[in-house]
Amino acid sequence: MRHAAGEKRRAGVARSGAVDKEGVTIGEAAYQRIRADIVFGRLAPGQKLGLDRMRETYGAGVSTLRELLSRLASEGLILAEGQKGFEVAPVSDADFQEVTALRLLLEAHAMEQSFAAGGLDWEGGVVAAHHKLAALERRLLANEAVDVESWKRYDWEFHRALIAACGSRLLLQAHAAIYDRFLRYQMVAVVFRGQPAADEHRQLLDSALSRDSAAARQALAAHLGNCVRHVLGSGALARFGGAAEPVAAAPSPAQRGEGAVHKPSRRGRPTGRT
CATH class of the missing domain: 1.20.120.530 (GntR ligand-binding domain-like)
Structure with a gap:
């Protein structure tokens, strides 16, 4: 059981890319940065979020970014538009x-x-x-x-x-x-x-x-x-x-x-x- 749990944790880290000096995964660090950029308005309401450009900006892979943006969508900060991709939630x-x-x-x-x-x-x-x-x-x-x-x-x-x-x-x-x-x-x-x-x-x-x-x-x-x-x-x-x-x-x-x-x-x- 402990071996399986350890493998699962390692697989999660692998999906996120790596671990920094403080033990924070690259995926989690990217999530925090994207979230902060939305909350502080650096990513404007309605802005389209191209995964290729975000990969360069936030240093995370496309599959990881999809997971992170879906997570932010559940918080009401991102809109997921199916095949159209993602955009920052609008304001009204x-x-x-x-x-x-x-x-x-x-x-x-x-x-x-x-x-x-x-x-x-x-x-x-x-x-x-x-x-x-x-x-x-x-x-x-x-x-x-x-x-x-x-x-x-x-x-x-x-x-x-x-x-x-x-x-x-x-x-x-x-x-x-x-x-x-x-x-x-x-x-x-x-x-x-x-x-x-x-x-x-x-x-x-x-x-x-x-x-x-x-x-x-x-x-x-x-x-x-x-x-x-x-x-x-x-x-x-x-x-x-x-x-x-x-x-x-x-x-x-x-x-x-x-x-x-x-x-x-x-x-x-x-x-x-x-």
Whole structure:
């Protein structure tokens, strides 16, 4: 039995190509890079994904890429079109609203559980995460250049800290998946709403420290709802109604007077939740 299991593991590694120095298969590394490129908008909504070109970019074989893209299709980030191949999932006003509603449902429930169970270590984690996020928000408000992935990583760490003590691994996994789909919309629109967003994060922190889950849910609903209204009002999603356009064509927050944000590079890096 042990011999058979070992052979199976080796076969899986062989299909993925190789193992890097940290024991991560080439296939898994490619999956993380492709996923990050989708979430951060480097692969634009509706963009066709040619396997030959992706093989050169991500260093994985065609059969491995098919498996990875099918996996991403199950997460709602890729569309598999049978014989036509694969493309990045499109964006729409209706989908963004649905994703937002699901995030609110999951995160509000997780916050309620977390506020009830969290101890001093949990409180310390929430305060520390907010401190880092608030520091970057102050830089954005001062119109300083900020790397977008660092900003959104700190945003993720704060929201994750709020629900970290909920006690449900499944709930945390579901929330992480829907957070990334929400994040993709923010990256497509390059959203920073300025002081109101920073104030909403502060309200969430205060609610957590006072263990007021009702106030936290209200603050979260306002936080997410205001983001949706900002994105839909900007018309940013309309650019992706048909053929994909380069993500760089999106106006930067600096151009909109909302703080300078450096767009991520074309090379794949981990998403905000890793």
